[in-house]
Each structure stands twice: as C-alpha cells, then as structure tokens.
Ligand SMILES: [Ca+2]
C-alpha cells in the first residue's frame with residue numbers, strides 16, 4: 066500500500082515536471098515563432114499570436130512613452146485593390162526598430178513647452194479644446210492639431226535628453242508595424258463591423274453626434290471624438306490605436322507613385338516634396354480610408370482635429 070503511494074507520488078512529480086517542461090518549450094517556441102514568422106520570406110500568410118506580450122519593451126523615463134521592439138522582417142506593403150496611391154503591392158524588408166505603443170498624448174506633448182526649440186510649436190493643440198462641446202484636451206487623449214513641424218520639434222527636444230535617438234516612423238515601418246504579420250484590410254481582419262473592438266473609428270455614436278456626411282463603421286465604439294490612448298485591443302505586436310483615433314505623421318515625403326520607386330530594404334521617400342505622409346485614419350474616417358494600406362498627406366505646417374503622431378526609437 067505504502068509502496069503504491071510512493072510510486073503514485075513519484076509518478077505525480079514526474080508528470081508535473083513533464084508538463085512544466087512542455088509549457089516552457091511551448092512558450093519559447095511561441096516567442097521564436099513571432100520573430101521567425103515575420104523574418105522569413107514566406108511567412109506573410111501566417112497568423113501571429115494575438116496581443117503578443119513577449120516582445121521586449123522599454124519606457125522612456127521623461128515622457129513615460131513605452132516602446133516595443135519590432136522584429137526585423139519582410140512584408141507586402143500596399144494594396145492592389147485600394148486607391149491608386151496604394152499600388153503596386155510590393156515586398157519590403159524592415160530592420161528592427163522600437164515603436165511607441167501609443168500615440169503621443171496631450172500630457173506628453175506639453176512636456177517640452179519650455180524646450181529651447183519649442184518656438185517651433187504652433188500650439189494649436191492647446192487651443193482646440195473641443196468638438197461639438199466634447200473635450201479633446203484630456204491628458205491621455207492623443208495630441209492633435211500637431212503639424213509635421215511640431216512633431217519634429219517635439220522629437221528634437223526629446224533627442225536632447227540623451228535617452229536615445231528618436232524620430233518619426235517611415236511610412237514602410239508604420240505599415241509593417243500596423244499590419245503586425247496580417248495581410249487583411251485591417252489588422253483585425255476584413256470586416257468593418259469588427260472595428261469597434263480594436264479602434265476608435267467613425268462609428269454609430271460618431272455619426273449620431275458628429276456632422277460628417279460620409280459612411281460610418283457599422284458598430285459602436287463609445288467614442289464620438291478622440292479616446293484616451295490604449296482604450297481598445299492592440300494588434301499582434303502589442304501596439305494600440307495604429308488604426309483610428311488620430312492619423313499619424315510619418316517621416317516620408319508624399320509621392321502618389323512612391324511605391325513604384327521603393328527599394329526593397331527600409332524604403333523611404335525623401336524627395337523633398339512639400340507634402341508629408343500620414344497614416345491610419347482617425348475617429349472621423351469612413352471605413353474605406355482607415356485601412357492598413359490607406360495613405361494621406363498634407364503640407365508640413367498643416368494641422369487638424371484628426372491628426373497627431375507617434376514616434377520610434379532607433380534600435
Ligand atoms: Ca468613434
């Protein structure tokens with residue numbers, strides 16, 4: 066009887082060790098799969114694990130902006146079924162970089178008001194307090210009415226702190242990060258009605274309380290204007306609001322046919338053109354222009370209620 070108990074106890078221990086070891090192996094394999102699947106050429110159709118928490122993170126001490134290390138890899142940029150400026154869909158490879166998990170917030174944007182370079186700030190962000198009486202200036206709402214020049218001034222001030230080299234993402238980095246291994250219209254799939262779990266878009270309540278005549282997403286995300294960053298589910302890299310909330314400035318000059326001239330590795334369009342790119346759509350956009358491949362642009366001094374930015378840290 067006693068012998069039987071000992072055998073059973075030993076068997077239990079072995080089983081525990083076996084299950085624990087198996088769990089570790091699965092965890093490691095899962096982690097490696099994220100980087101490997103992005104890195105390998107033929108892995109674009111693979112579905113990454115949802116909401117990966119396994120990529121390295123780092124928080125910039127002054128602003129509190131958290132960055133996620135995006136693994137190097139290749140993907141297909143653009144869309145052959147989208148607008149003319151999204152074509153051709155083409156293969157691009159990106160080196161590793163650190164992407165901010167969130168858009169820059171009102172609180173973070175104002176940290177550098179006293180920075181010597183802050184004379185470049187147009188400060189419209191502080192004056193645009195509401196839309197249809199709904200507040201836009203809460204600390205955790207994204208900074209908006211930020212021009213490309215304003216974003217560059219913010220980055221210059223941040224770079225002076227000595228905590229790393231920061232910049233705007235290239236358009237290719239932005240789309241690579243937004244897709245996070247997916248090939249669908251949006252990073253959550255191809256259904257517009259699923260948007261409200263993942264993004265603050267022009268939804269049913271936006272339609273009800275806004276004055277925009279265009280089509281809304283057929284769902285209810287509860288935010289008629291900007292929402293506090295990180296209010297919705299992230300993509301597979303753990304990045305929040307890559308689609309919706311506010312459009313995000315990129316480093317690139319805008320050319321309608323930029324993709325025809327892209328290099329395969331780390332492409333950027335810096336033709337010195339007077340227009341700059343922004344990506345991702347916002348709280349007031351129709352579904353057709355809030356997709357991973359959607360592109361928009363304006364002059365570097367342009368600002369609007371729908372336009373903010375997020376930053377990257379160089380690896
Ligand atoms: Ca909304």
Ligand SMILES: [Ca+2]
Pocket residue numbers: 168306307308309310311312313345346
């Ligand atoms: Ca956004």
